[in-house]
Amino acid sequence: xxxxxxxxxxxxxxSMADIAFLLLIFFLVTTTMDVDTGMKRTLPPxxxxxxxxxxxxxxxxxxxxxxxxxxxAIMVGTEEYGSNDLRRHGTHSRLSQEVYNFLTHLDRSNKKxxxxxxxxxxxxxxLVSLKADDETKYKVYLKVQDELTHAFSLYRDDISFLVYGxxxxxxxxxxxxxxxxxxxMKISEAEPNDQTKK
Amino acid sequence: MAVMAKKGKKEVPAMSTSSLPDIVFMxxxxxxxxxxxxxxxxxxxxxxxxxxxxxxxxxxxxxxIWMGKPLGAKVGEDALKIQLNDQTREVSDIRDFIxxxxxxxxxxxxxxxxxxxxxxxxxxxxLTAVKQELRKAExxxxxxxxxxxxxx
Numbered sequence: 001x002x003x004x005x006x007x008x009x010x011x012x013x014x015s016m017a018d019i020a021f022l023l024l025i026f027f028l029v030t031t032t033m034d035v036d037t038g039m040k041r042t043l044p045p046x047x048x049x050x051x052x053x054x055x056x057x058x059x060x061x062x063x064x065x066x067x068x069x070x071x072x073a074i075m076v077g078t079e080e081y082g083s084n085d086l087r088r089h090g091t092h093s094r095l096s097q098e099v100y101n102f103l104t105h106l107d108r109s110n111k112k113x114x115x116x117x118x119x120x121x122x123x124x125x126x127l128v129s130l131k132a133d134d135e136t137k138y139k140v141y142l143k144v145q146d147e148l149t150h151a152f153s154l155y156r157d158d159i160s161f162l163v164y165g166x167x168x169x170x171x172x173x174x175x176x177x178x179x180x181x182x183x184x185m186k187i188s189e190a191e192p193n194d195q196t197k198k
Numbered sequence: 199m200a201v202m203a204k205k206g207k208k209e210v211p212a213m214s215t216s217s218l219p220d221i222v223f224m225x226x227x228x229x230x231x232x233x234x235x236x237x238x239x240x241x242x243x244x245x246x247x248x249x250x251x252x253x254x255x256x257x258x259x260x261x262x263i264w265m266g267k268p269l270g271a272k273v274g275e276d277a278l279k280i281q282l283n284d285q286t287r288e289v290s291d292i293r294d295f296i297x298x299x300x301x302x303x304x305x306x307x308x309x310x311x312x313x314x315x316x317x318x319x320x321x322x323x324x325l326t327a328v329k330q331e332l333r334k335a336e337x338x339x340x341x342x343x344x345x346x347x348x349x350x
Contacts, residue, residue, distance in 0.1 A: 013219070027230055037343070043333050044333070135323065137319060139318035153251060
């Protein structure tokens with residue numbers, strides 16, 4: 001009886017921190033913080049091989065051919081590039097510099113008058129045709145894709161600077177989509193030769 | 199001066215730890231809000247390649263396809279496997295997977311972005327086979343998953 005009259009003591013709250021820490025650590029372990037990042041691409045629509053194809057006519061001088069061999073050697077046009085040429089020195093690698101030159105120089109690819117936001121600018125018609133061997137390592141392949149994309153990004157920056165006086169990244173959505181439309185990332189991948197092969 | 203001397207001799211009281219739980223709870227809530235639960239357990243090993251030109255992907259209509267060596271594969275064994283959701287499947291299953299996903303998500307195949315999480319040691323030939331299937335399934339928006347260069 002005396003016991004029930006006794007005032008209940010305070011619950012010791014010093015272990016509260018421990019419990020909270022435990023929960024915290026549990027959530028740290030079970031969750032992931034990483035945002036999904038990746039390089040976006042659009043595949044060409046499927047063409048039935050049995051159907052008659054009408055190939056798109058592209059002026060030969062507007063195409064820069066990039067071939068990647070199984071050993072990781074790269075042919076750009078008629079010149080050979082190695083894995084070292086994919087490495088960045090400052091903002092460029094040798095490959096991205098080459099592609100950028102191809103896009104910007106008048107003697108390499110044709111320019112087409114393109115309307116951007118009511119004004120007309122000369123935009124390169126150049127496109128890069130990428131072909132990789134089936135045995136090429138994905139790491140090399142993506143690095144090549146990366147450098148090709150980089151060249152187009154630099155070119156977009158140029159056009160964006162010309163039109164809006166700001167870099168492409170700094171533009172708002174509408175202006176950015178105008179630039180995207182005017183300067184599409186023209187990296188075409190060759191149709192695989194043997195479609196039955198897995 | 200006498201007052202000063204007295205103050206200096208006084209012992210520093212122990213720091214109150216009563217607010218420690220609050221701080222930890224705050225951290226806890228931050229992590230709960232900022233992170234997402236791991237949805238699928240990986241069945242294949244994917245070491246993502248590094249790249250500079252990457253963008254953040256919107257989680258909403260993202261569909262993941264993993265490609266790599268199965269977990270626990272022996273050294274030298276390089277049979278690439280494809281993981282869709284939480285099963286390892288074949289390349290020919292991709293079309294069914296895409297059409298099933300579009301039904302559950304309630305969007306067309308053109309509205310989804312297929313995130314290809316491919317191991318950096320994989321070969322392009324296998325990737326091409328996957329891409330051909332995606333083209334047949336009309337899922338044309340893809341992304342090559344990569345991590346920012348320099349980050350781990």
